[in-house]
Amino acid sequence: MASKNTTPIRARAGETEKVTINLGYVDLGQVDLMVQEGFYSNRTDFIRTAIRNQLTIHADVVQQTVARKTLELGLRHYTRADLEAVQERNEKLHIQVLGLATIAADVTPELVEATIESITVLGVLQASPEIKAILANKMV
Structure with missing residues:
Protein backbone atom coordinates (compact mmCIF):
# COMPACT_ATOMS: atom_id res chain seq x y z
CA MET A 1 0.00 0.00 0.00
CA ALA A 11 21.08 2.04 0.45
CA ARG A 12 23.78 4.20 -1.03
CA ALA A 13 27.11 5.19 0.48
CA GLY A 14 26.48 7.22 3.60
CA GLU A 15 22.85 5.99 3.81
CA THR A 16 23.38 2.75 5.69
CA GLU A 17 22.87 1.46 9.22
CA LYS A 18 25.59 -0.34 11.08
CA VAL A 19 24.79 -3.93 12.08
CA THR A 20 27.01 -5.99 14.35
CA ILE A 21 27.12 -9.76 13.97
CA ASN A 22 28.94 -12.55 15.75
CA LEU A 23 30.53 -15.28 13.64
CA GLY A 24 32.31 -18.44 14.62
CA TYR A 25 36.06 -18.59 14.04
CA VAL A 26 35.78 -21.04 11.15
CA ASP A 27 33.07 -19.01 9.37
CA LEU A 28 35.06 -15.81 9.81
CA GLY A 29 38.18 -17.57 8.54
CA GLN A 30 36.31 -18.69 5.43
CA VAL A 31 35.08 -15.14 4.83
CA ASP A 32 38.62 -13.85 5.17
CA LEU A 33 39.82 -16.51 2.73
CA MET A 34 37.24 -15.40 0.14
CA VAL A 35 38.43 -11.80 0.60
CA GLN A 36 42.08 -12.82 0.39
CA GLU A 37 41.42 -14.73 -2.82
CA GLY A 38 39.83 -11.64 -4.38
CA PHE A 39 36.21 -12.80 -4.57
CA TYR A 40 35.18 -9.86 -2.35
CA SER A 41 36.86 -6.56 -1.59
CA ASN A 42 36.40 -6.89 2.19
CA ARG A 43 34.30 -8.59 4.89
CA THR A 44 31.51 -6.05 4.54
CA ASP A 45 31.27 -6.69 0.79
CA PHE A 46 30.95 -10.44 1.44
CA ILE A 47 28.29 -10.03 4.15
CA ARG A 48 26.29 -7.45 2.18
CA THR A 49 26.31 -9.78 -0.86
CA ALA A 50 25.21 -12.74 1.25
CA ILE A 51 22.34 -10.73 2.73
CA ARG A 52 21.19 -9.53 -0.70
CA ASN A 53 21.30 -13.09 -2.02
CA GLN A 54 19.11 -14.30 0.85
CA LEU A 55 16.67 -11.41 0.35
CA THR A 56 16.45 -12.29 -3.35
CA ILE A 57 15.77 -15.94 -2.52
CA HIS A 58 12.99 -14.93 -0.11
CA ALA A 59 11.62 -11.97 -2.11
CA ASP A 60 8.21 -13.60 -2.63
Whole structure:
Protein backbone atom coordinates (compact mmCIF):
# COMPACT_ATOMS: atom_id res chain seq x y z
CA MET A 1 0.00 0.00 0.00
CA ALA A 2 2.18 2.84 -1.24
CA SER A 3 1.48 6.51 -0.85
CA LYS A 4 2.84 9.56 -2.57
CA ASN A 5 5.41 9.99 0.20
CA THR A 6 6.71 6.43 -0.07
CA THR A 7 9.62 5.65 -2.35
CA PRO A 8 11.57 2.42 -2.80
CA ILE A 9 15.05 2.69 -1.34
CA ARG A 10 18.35 1.01 -1.94
CA ALA A 11 21.08 2.04 0.45
CA ARG A 12 23.78 4.20 -1.03
CA ALA A 13 27.11 5.19 0.48
CA GLY A 14 26.48 7.22 3.60
CA GLU A 15 22.85 5.99 3.81
CA THR A 16 23.38 2.75 5.69
CA GLU A 17 22.87 1.46 9.22
CA LYS A 18 25.59 -0.34 11.08
CA VAL A 19 24.79 -3.93 12.08
CA THR A 20 27.01 -5.99 14.35
CA ILE A 21 27.12 -9.76 13.97
CA ASN A 22 28.94 -12.55 15.75
CA LEU A 23 30.53 -15.28 13.64
CA GLY A 24 32.31 -18.44 14.62
CA TYR A 25 36.06 -18.59 14.04
CA VAL A 26 35.78 -21.04 11.15
CA ASP A 27 33.07 -19.01 9.37
CA LEU A 28 35.06 -15.81 9.81
CA GLY A 29 38.18 -17.57 8.54
CA GLN A 30 36.31 -18.69 5.43
CA VAL A 31 35.08 -15.14 4.83
CA ASP A 32 38.62 -13.85 5.17
CA LEU A 33 39.82 -16.51 2.73
CA MET A 34 37.24 -15.40 0.14
CA VAL A 35 38.43 -11.80 0.60
CA GLN A 36 42.08 -12.82 0.39
CA GLU A 37 41.42 -14.73 -2.82
CA GLY A 38 39.83 -11.64 -4.38
CA PHE A 39 36.21 -12.80 -4.57
CA TYR A 40 35.18 -9.86 -2.35
CA SER A 41 36.86 -6.56 -1.59
CA ASN A 42 36.40 -6.89 2.19
CA ARG A 43 34.30 -8.59 4.89
CA THR A 44 31.51 -6.05 4.54
CA ASP A 45 31.27 -6.69 0.79
CA PHE A 46 30.95 -10.44 1.44
CA ILE A 47 28.29 -10.03 4.15
CA ARG A 48 26.29 -7.45 2.18
CA THR A 49 26.31 -9.78 -0.86
CA ALA A 50 25.21 -12.74 1.25
CA ILE A 51 22.34 -10.73 2.73
CA ARG A 52 21.19 -9.53 -0.70
CA ASN A 53 21.30 -13.09 -2.02
CA GLN A 54 19.11 -14.30 0.85
CA LEU A 55 16.67 -11.41 0.35
CA THR A 56 16.45 -12.29 -3.35
CA ILE A 57 15.77 -15.94 -2.52
CA HIS A 58 12.99 -14.93 -0.11
CA ALA A 59 11.62 -11.97 -2.11
CA ASP A 60 8.21 -13.60 -2.63
CA VAL A 61 7.75 -14.17 1.09
CA VAL A 62 8.77 -10.59 1.86
CA GLN A 63 6.33 -9.20 -0.72
CA GLN A 64 3.47 -11.38 0.52
CA THR A 65 4.13 -10.34 4.12
CA VAL A 66 4.33 -6.67 3.19
CA ALA A 67 0.98 -6.94 1.42
CA ARG A 68 -0.63 -8.93 4.24
CA LYS A 69 0.54 -6.55 6.95
CA THR A 70 -0.14 -3.45 4.81
CA LEU A 71 3.39 -2.23 5.34
CA GLU A 72 4.68 0.68 3.32
CA LEU A 73 7.86 -0.48 1.64
CA GLY A 74 10.75 1.94 1.18
CA LEU A 75 11.16 5.46 2.45
CA ARG A 76 8.21 7.18 4.16
CA HIS A 77 8.60 10.82 5.18
CA TYR A 78 6.06 12.58 7.41
CA THR A 79 6.05 16.36 7.14
CA ARG A 80 4.45 18.87 9.46
CA ALA A 81 1.84 19.55 6.75
CA ASP A 82 1.05 15.80 6.51
CA LEU A 83 0.38 15.55 10.23
CA GLU A 84 -1.51 18.85 10.38
CA ALA A 85 -3.82 17.55 7.64
CA VAL A 86 -4.43 14.38 9.69
CA GLN A 87 -5.17 16.53 12.72
CA GLU A 88 -7.64 18.70 10.76
CA ARG A 89 -9.54 15.54 9.77
CA ASN A 90 -9.60 14.43 13.44
CA GLU A 91 -7.85 11.20 12.47
CA LYS A 92 -4.98 9.22 13.92
CA LEU A 93 -2.30 7.35 11.98
CA HIS A 94 -1.26 3.74 12.39
CA ILE A 95 2.17 3.89 10.76
CA GLN A 96 3.68 0.65 9.41
CA VAL A 97 6.90 0.98 7.43
CA LEU A 98 9.43 -1.54 6.21
CA GLY A 99 12.52 0.51 5.39
CA LEU A 100 13.08 4.07 6.57
CA ALA A 101 10.51 6.26 8.29
CA THR A 102 11.40 9.90 8.89
CA ILE A 103 9.58 12.64 10.72
CA ALA A 104 10.47 16.21 9.74
CA ALA A 105 12.48 18.28 12.17
CA ASP A 106 9.77 20.96 12.45
CA VAL A 107 7.14 18.49 13.71
CA THR A 108 6.30 19.20 17.35
CA PRO A 109 5.86 16.58 20.07
CA GLU A 110 2.29 17.83 20.55
CA LEU A 111 1.49 17.24 16.88
CA VAL A 112 2.88 13.70 17.05
CA GLU A 113 0.89 13.00 20.21
CA ALA A 114 -2.28 14.24 18.55
CA THR A 115 -1.89 12.41 15.24
CA ILE A 116 0.04 9.15 15.63
CA GLU A 117 -1.85 6.33 17.35
CA SER A 118 0.72 3.57 16.74
CA ILE A 119 3.93 2.96 14.85
CA THR A 120 5.81 -0.07 13.57
CA VAL A 121 9.09 0.43 11.74
CA LEU A 122 10.98 -2.58 10.47
CA GLY A 123 14.20 -0.81 9.61
CA VAL A 124 15.07 2.69 10.79
CA LEU A 125 13.13 5.56 12.33
CA GLN A 126 14.71 8.99 11.99
CA ALA A 127 13.24 11.67 14.21
CA SER A 128 14.33 14.06 16.93
CA PRO A 129 15.04 12.55 20.36
CA GLU A 130 11.87 14.21 21.71
CA ILE A 131 9.72 12.67 18.98
CA LYS A 132 11.36 9.25 19.44
CA ALA A 133 10.61 9.41 23.17
CA ILE A 134 6.91 9.97 22.47
CA LEU A 135 6.81 7.27 19.79
CA ALA A 136 8.49 4.74 22.09
CA ASN A 137 5.16 4.45 23.93
CA LYS A 138 3.31 3.93 20.62
CA MET A 139 5.51 1.19 19.17
CA VAL A 140 3.66 -1.95 18.19
